[in-house]
Amino acid sequence: MNQAPSIKTKNLHVNFNFFAPEAPQAVVSQFAAGLADLMPEMKPTPPAIGEYWPGQGGIYGGLRLYPEGMCHVIFAASDVGKHTFSDYGTEIEGTNQIEGRANTAILIAREGKHPAAIAAAGYSADGHNDFYLPASGELHHGYLYLPQAFEKAWYVSSSQRSADYAYLMDFEDGWLYIFPKNDECLVRPVRRFLQ
Structure with missing residues (x-):
């Protein structure tokens, strides 16, 4: 006996008529839960580290642990110019060396000039507008895993x-330095999302 070939598909389209009296919310919820159990979890498959990830806005930097969990790190494919950190002599409370997204939010929320954070947060690619100015630890991650994606310069x-x-991170020698806040260095936006 011959069997019909099986067809595998990644797209499933289901229409629900939520206004039909014979389909109360409990029945629809139960059906959706059963459907979710039948379908495998669909997670994006990353490219090799250092390659552009289509649809994700940049170059894949691998995985990194953040407060919310393990995240895919995506560096913008190019720099957004040279910018200063802020005015010289301006103390900013709450920035750290691990979490650039929180740092960028602090910098942008303050009154004052923070051109590097503003430039990074203003960047968008592939429909993503959640980029930020990386913390020193995130730039170091970039140096360790994809130095070829950066200029041999200071970021x-x-x-x-x-x-x-x-x-700042020196992508020529791999050193982490301090520099005057009013000096201009290259800016490379980064984004992340949960694994």
Whole structure:
């Protein structure tokens, strides 16, 4: 006996008529839960580290642990110019060396000039507008896993050292330095999302 060939598909379209009296909300919810059990979890498959991830806005930087869990790290495919961290002599409370998204939010929420954070947060690609200025630890991650994606130059981070200095990453030698906040360095936006 011959069997019909099986067909595998990634798209499933289901229409619900929520206004039909014979389909109360409990029945629809039960059906949706059963359908979810039948379908495998669909997670995006990342490319190799250092390659552009179509639809994700940039170059794949691998996985990194954040407060919300393990995240895919995506660096913009190009720099957004040279910018200063902020005014020299400006103390900013709450920035750290790990979490650039929180740092960028702090910098942008403050009154004052924070050109590097503004440039990074204003970047968008592939429909994503959740980019931010990376912390020094995130730039170091970029240096370790995809140095070829960066210029052999200095990149500003969102991590403050003091009222006068912030951290930068030297992509030529791999050193983390401090520099005056009013000096211009390259800016490379980054984004992340849960694994």
